[in-house]
Amino acid sequence: MKRLVLLCLTGALASPLAGPILFHEQAQAQRVTPMQTDSFARICSRPTGHSLCDAYLSGLADGATLSKLNSNAAGDSAATAGFCVPVSETTASIRGKVLTWLKAHTDALSHPVGESVFKALHDTYPCEAKP
Helix, strand or coil: HHHHHHHHHHHHHHHHCCHHHHHHHHHHHCCCCCEEEHHHHHHCCCCHHHHHHHHHHHHHHHHHHHHHHHHHHCCCCCCCCCCCCCCCCCCHHHHHHHHHHHHHHHHHCEHHHHHHHHHHHHHHHHCCCCC
16 A cells, blocks of 8 residues: 555656656656656556556646646646546556557666656647647
């Protein structure tokens, strides 16, 4: 249970406040989890790790979404979302798509998990451009 809470909090803390291009710059200025993506992928690939993986993914997605909403509420109408996961998407589906992305981007496995998962979500769930 303690690990689950830590993963949830880490997901919220790891979500960057700007676009994914600035992630490295922000990671140097803010605390991010030291877990590497390869460890996270191993956890997510095992049925016994699904609940931990899903908690992390939900925490990161919630953190990114709430960060955008907070920026908008604070008057930053130009704040953009890093990714847009449809409400209908299940956590199991998100997990599967993130794992698929990680398998296709093995170079990301040596990076911090927050950076890689954010990029996976960004690439997998792009936000529709407004006309």
